[in-house]
Amino acid sequence: MQLVGKDIRVDEFGRGGQAYFLSHFHADHIGGLRKGWRHGPLYCSPVTAKLVGKRLGLDGDLVRTIEPGKPLKLRLGTHDVSVRAIEANHCPGAVMFHFEFGGRRVLYTGDFRLDDNIRREAAECADVDLAYVDKTYDDPRYVFPPxxxxxxxxxxxxxxxxxxxxxxxxxxxxxxxxxxxxxxxxxxxxxxxxxxxxxxxxxxxxxxxxxxxxxxxxxxxxxxxxxxxxxxxxxxxxxxxxxxxxxxxxxxxxxxxxxxxxxxxYSEHCDYPELCEFLALLRPKKVIPI
Ligand SMILES: [Zn+2]
Structure with a gap:
């Protein structure tokens, strides 16, 4: 996913970005990250940073941690960007990212399963301009136990x-x-x-x-x-x-x-009713499935 022109990249690691964000350390999200990768600073949660460092051998000077609840301010070109990580209730270290820049708000969920913390955060982020949402089980027949x-x-x-x-x-x-x-x-x-x-x-x-x-x-x-x-x-x-x-x-x-x-x-993704509940709380103006 690319934002602010192509300056911000999320779970996408080709050349040309100014700041890269990794939601979690699953193979389908880290494509392009490998030893020797040096395209720019990489922001992720502290647990994901450990995995990136020890499993991929990425240079430590490129890996920056972003803690859930502690917003990060970046200056990218002419834009001030504020980024917040939200725990995604998926695998260890998994987070969502909420971006604010130029009067726009964008939420990228990565993979997630709804819990009370995410309910609260979704209500707080309500009416985002754009939401990239994990819709792995976007079918009414998928209903999982807690x-x-x-x-x-x-x-x-x-x-x-x-x-x-x-x-x-x-x-x-x-x-x-x-x-x-x-x-x-x-x-x-x-x-x-x-x-x-x-x-x-x-x-x-x-x-x-x-x-x-x-x-x-x-x-x-x-x-x-x-x-x-x-x-x-x-x-x-x-x-x-x-x-x-x-x-x-x-x-x-x-x-x-x-x-x-x-x-x-057993799932660490939302089932269908949870996905509907999440979208009802978030009320995004536009949704792009990821
Ligand atoms: Zn995943």
Whole structure:
């Protein structure tokens, strides 16, 4: 997304910007950022800054942190720009950005799930001129339980299968609340890939995960793993393996799953009613889906 001519870039890292903003450290938002990138100052939350520094090796002098609730003032060309970060209730470090410049107000949500803080912020930002909005589940059939309820359902399933190897579909960054709840309840870390461990180490949460498969029966892999490499193993080892897939796409998956996996609706994006509620509070003059 580009603002103030092309001076401000959000989740977009080609040449030509004066100030770059990163909403969160997910692959579909960091395209173009890599070691050696030097197109301009990069603003992000403190947690995202740690990931950018340690996982991408970006030069520290380019990375500037913006803390939620502490507005940042920038002078870009002839424009004074005020930027505010808002916690996005998505993965660790995820924020929205609210920009004010030349009498215009623009909100960029990045990925988010509605919570009370965002409700309050949306009401405060009401009548923005333009909103770039995460509409991942923009369809009335997507209605998710609250996150706490989803977490309880996963904890219940894990508890019923603790005599087996329990495989959970996780991300390198994200579903962290779920991971924390599982580790807390069953008092053991989750075995993950080396890449996921590096991300958790960068975020300062390394105690939640391990590379030693012998100390835990809990396994965390990306969702793709279960559909590409794991299917045959899962069929052969149903008595000793349980696969739990917490996902917003659970509604689509359950209809004809041949693998015997357990699907739990769990999402760090808004469901459809939350998206409608958010837009009703924000009353943007124009919306662009992201
Ligand atoms: Zn995301």
């Amino acid at each position: 996150l706490d309820e989803s977490i309880d359902r996963v904890l219940g399933l894990v508890g019923e299968h603790m005599d087996k190897e329990v495989f959970l579909a996780l991300y390198s960054i994200g579903k962290t609340r779920l991971l924390r709840a599982v580790v807390g309840k069953f008092n053991r870390p989750v075995y993950v890939s080396a890449e996921t461990q590096r991300c958790y180490r960068a975020m300062g949460m390394e105690s939640l995960v391990t590379r030693d498969a012998g100390v835990t029966n809990l396994r965390g892999y990306g969702r793709g793993y279960f559909f590409k490499y794991f299917r045959w193993r899962a069929r052969r080892h149903r008595k000793t393996h349980t696969v739990i897939i917490p996902t917003g796409w659970a509604l689509d998956a359950e209809e004809d799953d041949p693998h015997g996996y357990f699907y739990v609706p």
